[in-house]
Amino acid sequence: MRWLLKFFLVSELHPGxxxxxxxxxxVLGLWTLRYNPSELDSALGLxxxxxxxxxxxxxxxxxxxxxxxxxxxxxxxxxxxxLAHWAVxxxxxxxxxxxxxxxxxALGGAHAVSAVCGRRFVALAIVSNIxxxxxxxxxxxxxxxxxxxxxxxxxxxxxxxxxxxxxxxxFGAWAWDILVLLxxxxxxxxxxxxVPPPVLAGAAALSCLAVWLVVSATSRLNVLLADRG
Amino acid sequence: MHVxxxxxxxxxFGAHRVLNQAWLQVRRGEIVGLxxxxxxxxxxxxxxxxxxxxxxxxxxxxxxxLVRIRYFAGEATLPPQIRARRWAAxxxxxxxxxRRIGVLSRGTRQILGLRIAxxxxxxxxxxxxxxxxxxxxxxxxxxxxRIRDWGAAGTAILISSHRLHDLDDVAGRFVVLEQGRxxxxxxxxxxxxxxxxxADLVARGSRSNLPxxxxxx
Numbered sequence: 001m002r003w004l005l006k007f008f009l010v011s012e013l014h015p016g017x018x019x020x021x022x023x024x025x026x027v028l029g030l031w032t033l034r035y036n037p038s039e040l041d042s043a044l045g046l047x048x049x050x051x052x053x054x055x056x057x058x059x060x061x062x063x064x065x066x067x068x069x070x071x072x073x074x075x076x077x078x079x080x081x082x083l084a085h086w087a088v089x090x091x092x093x094x095x096x097x098x099x100x101x102x103x104x105x106a107l108g109g110a111h112a113v114s115a116v117c118g119r120r121f122v123a124l125a126i127v128s129n130i131x132x133x134x135x136x137x138x139x140x141x142x143x144x145x146x147x148x149x150x151x152x153x154x155x156x157x158x159x160x161x162x163x164x165x166x167x168x169x170x171f172g173a174w175a176w177d178i179l180v181l182l183x184x185x186x187x188x189x190x191x192x193x194x195v196p197p198p199v200l201a202g203a204a205a206l207s208c209l210a211v212w213l214v215v216s217a218t219s220r221l222n223v224l225l226a227d228r229g
Numbered sequence: 230m231h232v233x234x235x236x237x238x239x240x241x242f243g244a245h246r247v248l249n250q251a252w253l254q255v256r257r258g259e260i261v262g263l264x265x266x267x268x269x270x271x272x273x274x275x276x277x278x279x280x281x282x283x284x285x286x287x288x289x290x291x292x293x294x295l296v297r298i299r300y301f302a303g304e305a306t307l308p309p310q311i312r313a314r315r316w317a318a319x320x321x322x323x324x325x326x327x328r329r330i331g332v333l334s335r336g337t338r339q340i341l342g343l344r345i346a347x348x349x350x351x352x353x354x355x356x357x358x359x360x361x362x363x364x365x366x367x368x369x370x371x372x373x374x375r376i377r378d379w380g381a382a383g384t385a386i387l388i389s390s391h392r393l394h395d396l397d398d399v400a401g402r403f404v405v406l407e408q409g410r411x412x413x414x415x416x417x418x419x420x421x422x423x424x425x426x427x428a429d430l431v432a433r434g435s436r437s438n439l440p441x442x443x444x445x446x
Contacts, residue, residue, distance in 0.1 A: 010319045012310055066306025070320070070345075074280025074289075075296035223281040224242075225272065225302065 004084035013057040022092045029100040037107045041189045043100050051093035053144030055128045056135030064226040082218040090128040122204045123188035129207035178202045232385035238287035247273045249409030255385040262400030263389040269406040271389040275356050300356040301346035304338035320345045336363040351379040355386045361395045393424045
């Protein structure tokens with residue numbers, strides 16, 4: 001597994017400018033926190049949007065170029081390879097998030113705890129997992145573009161607030177609430193209504209289950225070369 | 230003992246059937262040359278043999294006790310954005326080349342890919358797709374020697390190439406891929422079938438009937 005992680009790190013799933021952009025967002029977040037520790041959500045929101053693009057690294061498009069042949073040939077554990085690909089894909093965004101969250105904790109921000117182990121962290125987990133899954137068969141960052149377009153469409157119809165307002169214990173329709181969180185995890189940051197813990201756990205578990213299903217499916221994946229028969 | 234065995238393997242891409250009930254066996258220490266016209270399905274057959282593509286029908290078997298497979302599909306499959314030295318180091322291959330793979334010459338990329346594929350102890354199965362492409366004569370000679378050495382060491386080797394003379398230097402058995410089927414045209418030690426005869430057989434299945442490529446009367 002260690003070699004697989006190294007393989008995907010060396011494979012540069014994230015281009016240099018994406019890493020630079022992540023670092024810039026982290027610095028901006030830390031700068032914001034320094035002058036106004038209560039602005040944690042602004043810093044995290046920026047990283048969350050970035051993670052939509054970062055985690056969407058595109059497994060199949062790189063595999064179709066033959067770049068992953070060495071780890072996908074028979075006799076190699078394909079599931080481990082896919083899992084390592086997921087880990088490396090989400091790593092920069094998660095690392096940036098942890099730096100900002102831990103700094104906020106150190107500065108005494110009360111709601112920073114949820115950025116490490118609460119609802120804000122669930123938002124990061126959902127964005128990381130869904131962006132990786134949605135981008136599995138697409139070119140790099142495509143899933144981020146599509147997801148953002150969907151969110152903008154929802155925003156333009158003024159449904160985002162309505163969506164976030166549906167999440168409350170009074171509704172009791174947890175399946176709908178979980179779906180709302182999976183489509184728009186941004187409702188988990190900021191001053192939104194409290195989300196029932198089972199809904200949070202359900203959304204996080206579903207996104208992890210979806211990752212595992214995709215990882216398992218790689219054992220049946222046909223790795224065709226894009227330009228050759 | 231067959232290390233690699235393809236039984237009645239078929240594969241289609243849409244309406245185009247690339248492989249049609251293809252049978253192929255490679256024994257331990259055997260070097261098999263796979264030839265065929267452009268688009269005959271050689272790369273598809275190699276990728277199925279490497280376990281990268283699942284056949285629509287048929288079975289691919291590897292000797293269950295031997296599963297170390299190396300496959301090199303050509304320099305075009307190396308990631309262009311990575312620095313050559315970094316990529317080589319990943320596979321414990323020393324390299325002084327600091328430039329990105331994409332800016333290297335085709336031959337240099339091919340050598341880098343081959344050095345990675347042919348490093349370390351011999352694997353159980355070696356699959357090479359056009360390995361002599363872009364190599365200068367000394368590099369081609371070294372490659373030929375390495376393939377021979379690994380064949381002698383017991384590696385089952387399947388090579389696809391259009392360079393029939395290079396292939397003839399290493400391969401005992403020749404298989405022509407024609408209309409999706411494997412046809413053995415030369416067995417190990419059969420000196421009667423020369424390279425010219427094999428070239429004729431490949432030409433027969435060639436679809437390159439472009440006017441610009443037609444032979445002048």
